[in-house]
Amino acid sequence: MDQVLGTTAGNALEIEESMAFLRDDFREPRLDEVVLGLCAEMLVSTGVEPDRERALGRCDTAVTSGRAAERFEAMCAALGGPDDFVANCRKYLPAAPVMEAVLAEGYLAAVDVRAVGNAIIELGGGRRRVGDTLDLSVGLSDVAPVGTRLDTERPLAVVHAASPADAARAAERLRAAFTLSEEPPEVRPVIHRLMTGQG
16 A cells, blocks of 8 residues: 555544445545455456446445445444444544644655554554554544645644644654655556456
């Protein structure tokens, strides 16, 4: 990966974005392309659908019709979870007490995704060693995709942290992980190529 996929990074925040996707409330375009592409590839490679375009349409319909959300919610309830998780996930997910926008000026040209992941670990959202307790509430939201024009209205991301000091440290790590330019970068395809040899 050469940038954050979707608009969030961090345990609860990614789950919330996933539930919004299943509800068809918000499907970030790059995330949508990857998710539907992977699902369609599974249908084609297993012979369920004969071609990729039909498979993509079937996957899209599963989301827009609400069937995917219903199936996931049924699975969640069958495993002992709440039966309204997709619709009301915020009721069940932890929220960090501090939110801080990370501001910068220029076009977002590149992202060191490993450094972004390390920033999440430093916030407490990832393990340094086996047995570490995770803070499921911390992470990033509103993460800008490559090519975005950043200014005081459009931040790099919003840090969700346990304390102002943690948020400030994460903001500095993020500024170091994102490369800015004065000109918009070259547009690159979301999916570079398929490994199955079918397209």
